[in-house]
Amino acid sequence: MSGSWAANARTVSAAPQTFAEPHYTNASDRRVFLNASQNENGNTSTLAKNLFGNLTYKQVNLASYNIPQVGQGDGDFSKVWDQLKDADVIVIGTPVYWSNMSGYLKTFIDHLQINNDLTNRDLYMIVQGSDSDQTLAINSVYGTMNRVAIRFNMNFIGIGQTTEQINQLHNKMIGSAPSIPATPSEPTVPTTPTNPTTPSEPNTPSNPTTPSVPSTPSTPDSWTITDKKGVGTINYQPGYGVNVWNAPGGTFTGQRLQHNTSWKVFQMATNAEGKFFYSVGKDQWVDGQYFSFGVGNGMEELDGIVTIKYIPGYGVNLWKGPNATSGCYESRSLKDGSEWKTFGKQNGFYKIGENQWVQGDYVIYRDK
Ligand SMILES: Cc1cc2nc3c(=O)[nH]c(=O)nc-3n(C[C@H](O)[C@H](O)[C@H](O)COP(=O)(O)O)c2cc1C
Structure with missing residues (x-):
């Protein structure tokens, strides 16, 4: 199928999410990846590989088993359960099918009984879809899996969909993620690039006249x-x-x-x-x-300001990468005359934030 699965759908807001901290960080070799994709080596399992990194794990492909709908017998349910039940770390990966988890996964979950013991297991979810906005799918998957995690006393560590989120979950798994303040949900719109006229992006994080901490390196x-x-x-x-x-x-x-x-x-x-x-x-x-x-990918590093030079009253596209095939943010444009800090130039585009670029034809650059 080409095009968007969500064509003509209304946009939805991200539902609040809360997650737990992992119990098992590197201490356990009992890790299982439950793959709820029809493809053993598809996109979902690639994300799982990235999540585990160098850690060992066992992959269990639901598509290799025959688990009928509830009420039609148990089929191979216990064969899958037996491979899952002793794991400390459980990663469940599902492709997005019609903005939700796959039927493979839902059917497997439907077979869980109250006496299936998953207490204290660390649960990580991977959600893999082809559309750019997965808010609805994440809401759906979170709703069900959070309910499951609570019912079975599991530690729901997080949901990974983007490369960045997968990296964060990997860091959690190996115990090296920094502590983060509790924030209920992520914004669904791209981060606004920082305007140099607003003081939100200082070049030195603190006032040098007020040293807040002693400087004693531990090692x-x-x-x-x-x-x-x-x-x-x-x-x-x-x-x-x-x-x-x-x-x-x-x-x-x-x-x-x-x-x-x-x-x-x-x-x-x-x-x-x-x-x-x-x-x-x-x-x-x-x-x-x-x-x-900087960026080690051919970007010329800059520390300057670009002024948008277009048509009065109109804005230019904000691109996700340094080329016109990277896609642009539909709800964002940079107004004629506005000024932005830039950190580098690549391929004729100026970088004004992470994944935020403007085409050089429509700006005037000056050093700071
Ligand atoms: C039946 C079906 C429904 C799908 N529905 C969606 C959808 O609603 N949203 C989306 O982003 N992708 C949708 N996709 C695309 C898959 O989620 C996407 O191709 C995914 O990367 C497949 O993962 P895999 O390689 O592990 O099978 C759908 C695919 C299929 C087969």
């Missing part, structure tokens, strides 16, 4: 610190911030930098384990895995 000898000048962008999750540490691997300062905000970088710290941090101010470090420094 100063294990880090190699080098000068690294440029600009980087927090790459975490819309609506959430990333912890700022007083030193690489040091102590949490209590401050967080919001997703998609950009900061001047002064130094980089690396250690023998391949971990890395960037300094964004005095005694202020962010974990490199949540920070995109």
Whole structure:
């Protein structure tokens, strides 16, 4: 089928979601991926591979079993259950079928009995669809799976649909995600690029005259610190911030930098384990895995401002990538005459935020 599965459908808002913290982070090798796709090696299982990363897991494909509708016998239900019941970490992946989980998964769930023991298992969901907006599917899947998780005393850790969300869930699984403030749901609209005329995006996160934390790196000898000048962008999750540490691997300062905000970088710290941090101010470090420094993909790094030069009263497209095939945000355009900070130029497009680009033909650039 080509085109959108949601053609002519009304848009919906994201329902509030709450999740738990994982019990099993790296301590367990008992991980199962329950694949509710008709394809053993399709898009859903690719997302699962990304979620597990280097961790070992067993894949169980529901499509390889015959589980009839409830009321028509149990079929192979116990063959699947027997492979699931001893897992500590359960990842369930479903393709989106008509804005919901697949029938494979719903039928499997319908067979669960109250005495099926899943207490304390960590539950991760993967939802894989082809449309750009999966809000309705996520609402539906969350509603059912949250109900299941509560009934069976499972820890529902999260739902991953985008690469970014899958990466976040991976970090949760290995126990390296920063703590995040409780926010009920993610915004459904793209993050607004920061306008340089509003003070929401300072270049130094705190006032240097008020040092808020002592600067005592916990393991100063294990880090190699080098000068690294440029600009980087927090790459975490819309609506959430990333912890700022007083030193690489040091102590949490209590401050967080919001997703998609950009900061001047002064130094980089690396250690023998391949971990890395960037300094964004005095005694202020962010974990490199949540920070995109410049872009290592051919982007010319800039620290400047672009002014939109189009037709008075009209706006130009805001693109998701540095080319006109990347797709543009339907509900966003950049008004003629408005000014935006830019961090780089690639392929004739200027980057003004994470996944936010404007075509160079319609701007005037100046250094800051
Ligand atoms: C019966 C059917 C219904 C589908 N409905 C939707 C839908 O409502 N929304 C959507 O985004 N994708 C829909 N898709 C597309 C699949 O979710 C998408 O191709 C997915 O990546 C398939 O995953 P797989 O490779 O693991 O099978 C549908 C596919 C099928 C076969």
